[in-house]
Every structure is written in C-alpha cells, then in structure tokens.
C-alpha cells in the first residue's frame with residue numbers, strides 16, 4: 001500500500017495549517033497549544049497548572065475545552081452525554097489511512113471498542129473482561145514473577161544494561177503473548193509496532209510517519225489474521241480462543257471486531273505499561289527514600305506503583321465529545337464539542353492531592369488518580385498493569401538494591417504517552 005501524492009500533499013497542508021494555528025497560540029500562552037507544541041524534554045506539569053489557573057474548564061483557542069480539574073475530568077468521563085467518537089472534529093485516522101484504492105488496515109484503537117459508545121462498546125468489552133478479574137490476576141501472579149525473574153537473570157553480570165528495552169518493554173509483551181498463547185516472541189517486531197503506533201496517539205506529524213504507521217498496521221494485521229486463522233482451527237484455553245468463542249456465533253460481531261479486539265488488547269497494554277514500569281523505575285532510582293522503603297518492605301511496591309501512576313502517569317490525557325448539548329461548569333457546549341481531560345493534570349489537583357508535586361508513598365488516596373480513566377471506559381487491564389509494575393519493582397530492587405542511572409535518560413517524543421526511550425542502568 002502506498003500513500004498517493006494527493007494524500008501526502010493534503011496531509012502536509014493539514015499539518016502546516018495545524019502548526020500555523022498552534023504555534024502563535026502557544027506563544028500567547030494557550031495551555032493546550034503549549035502542550036501540543038512542547039519539545040521532547042519539556043516538563044508538561046507546569047502547562048497543566050497554567051490550564052488549572054484558567055479555571056476548572058477553559059476554552060482553548062484551538063476550539064477545544066480543557067480541564068485539569070479532578071472533579072470535572074472524573075464527572076465528564078462518567079457522563080453519558082459525552083462519548084468517545086471524536087473523529088468528526090479531530091484528525092480522522094481512519095480516513096488518513098485509506099490507500100488510493102480506498103482500503104485501509106484495521107487500527108487497534110480507532111476500530112476497537114475503546115473508540116465505541118454503548119451499546120456496542122458494552123457488548124464487545126464483555127467478551128474480554130473475564131480475563132482481567134482480580135481472581136484471574138491472582139492466578140497469573142506466579143507467571144509474572146517467573147517472567148520478571150528470567151529477564152533479571154538475563155542481565156545478571158552485565159556492567160550496564162537498558163531498563164527500558166531489556167526489562168520494562170519485555171514484561172508486558174511476554175505476559176500478553178503468554179495470555180494469547182503465542183510461544184515465539186519477536187521482541188524487536190513488537191517494540192517497533194508499539195513505538196510507531198504509540199506515537200500516533202498525538203496525531204500524525206508527517207507523511208513519512210503516516211507511511212510508517214500504515215506499514216506497522218499492515219504487519220500487525222497480517223500477524224493477527226494468521227494467528228486467528230490458526231487458532232480457529234485449534235481452539236485452546238488462551239485469551240485469543242476465548243475471544244473467538246465469545247464473538248463467533250453472534251451476528252452482531254464482525255470479523256473486523258475480532259481482529260480489532262485482539263489488536264487492542266495487544267497494543268493498549270503495551271506502551272502504557274512499559275512506560276509505567278519505566279516511570280516507576282526512574283522515580284525509585286531518583287528518590288532514595290522511596291527506593292529504600294521498597295527494598296525494606298517489598299509489599300510497599302504496590303503503594304509505590306500507585307503513587308507513580310498518580311505522580312507521573314504514562315497516559316497524560318484523553319478526549320470526549322458531547323453527544324448532545326451540555327451545560328458544563330456554566331458553559332453551554334453544543335453537540336460535538338470536544339473536552340480534553342488532562343488526566344495527569346487532574347492527578348496533581350491540589351484540591352484532591354495535597355502537595356501534589358511530591359512523590360509520597362504514604363499518600364492515603366493515591367489510588368484516586370485518573371491514569372486509568374474513569375466511567376465505562378475505565379482501563380480493562382488496570383489490574384494487570386499494576387501487577388506487572390509492582391512485581392517488576394519489587395524484584396528489580398530486591399535483586400539490585402544499588403542500581404543506579406549510568407547514562408543520559410532519553411525521553412519519548414510523544415506528549416500523550418509519557419515515559420523514557422532509554423534509561424541506562426548499572427548494578428553498582
């Protein structure tokens with residue numbers, strides 16, 4: 001599949017138009033424009049404070065509404081008058097991916113139930129939920145411990161290794177592949193899919209990026225078509241077989257739903273969780289007292305992970321669109337109005353979290369953060385992500401209590417996914 005010249009020209013024009021609008025707004029201090037134009041190493045938290053200073057709900061010059069208030073964000077996420085279909089007003093990835101013949105690959109986010117409103121959302125979500133119950137996660141714990149132990153064995157004896165690629169990125173890939181019943185794992189391929197697709201949560205920035213995304217999606221789809229074909233012939237007791245059983249035999253689900261559901265489970269838990277593990281590692285490596293707590297009392301790894309989710313979430317914001325006219329905080333929003341909910345800003349709302357910029361493992365309400373969203377789209381995999389990160393931190397610092405950062409930390413370019421691309425570490 002290739003991008004036609006006309007498409008690429010349209011995209012360039014759109015991007016130039018977008019930059020022409022956002023840059024002057026950012027110079028004038030518009031918080032949302034500043035977030036969207038910020039550089040890789042920019043600390044985003046002051047922008048969220050600026051947004052909060054404008055009120056619990058403010059209007060950006062980009063034509064969006066913005067909130068860094070915990071109360072407003074939580075209430076919008078739980079409000080059935082707001083839906084997830086924001087395509088009419090934002091970049092429509094589905095349209096952008098069309099090739100000259102009008103075909104496009106399945107997109108794990110835009111084609112799956114995370115991007116659907118009820119009732120289809122409810123029906124599709126039900127087909128995967130049993131795999132993420134507290135009981136299912138308890139049964140999974142020994143496997144997570146085994147996998148984390150193996151990765152720590154692999155780096156044993158090395159003077160320096162990479163916390164992201166050697167450890168953080170491998171845990172979520174290996175666990176979801178175990179759940180899917182995939183024995184042979186090509187880590188480099190998964191990391192490529194994750195990095196390319198994760199970056200698109202901010203939107204597409206260039207024609208070259210669009211081509212990379214399309215190639216990654218075609219490859220991802222081919223992988224899942226193969227996997228699903230094989231599994232249909234030989235159903236087992238894995239997550240993929242379970243989704244096939246739950247979705248086949250019902251006219252309401254299509255072949256595309258099955259593909260999109262599996263791709264969503266693979267990708268939604270990947271960049272998010274690896275960056276949670278990376279952010280937790282980085283927080284503990286740079287906060288001596290917190291690290292010593294985790295070493296002295298491994299059960300405090302759970303608190304550490306919860307507080308890192310609040311303090312430095314791997315998902316920074318999400319968007320909702322009004323599906324009917326809504327009055328919110330005294331503002332009349334017409335149908336289709338977009339509200340950007342700055343989840344990471346809400347997590348530092350001083351009305352809910354006193355001294356919000358401080359990483360505090362004793363904070364009694366860390367778990368009230370919105371990093372996993374709220375309402376009907378509350379993250380299905382929240383428990384799995386918590387488990388992987390807590391086991392990861394407990395075992396990492398048990399094995400390497402003197403672990404230290406041994407080179408420059410390189411941040412990701414994404415503004416929505418927050419985390420590091422590289423954290424070189426040394427065991428002594």
Ligand code: HEM
Pocket residue numbers: 113114115125176264265266268269270272273276314315318319371372373374376377378379380381382384385
């Ligand atoms: C630190 C790790 C994770 C974070 C921060 C995270 C964050 C989120 C957020 C913010 C949403 C909702 C988006 C919205 O409301 O617009 C979401 C939904 C979702 N997440 Fe996660 N996630 C994580 C890990 C996982 C894992 C491990 C899985 C599964 C393997 C997963 C699967 C999903 C699915 C399927 C949805 C869609 C739920 C729905 O629409 O009903 N996530 N996640």
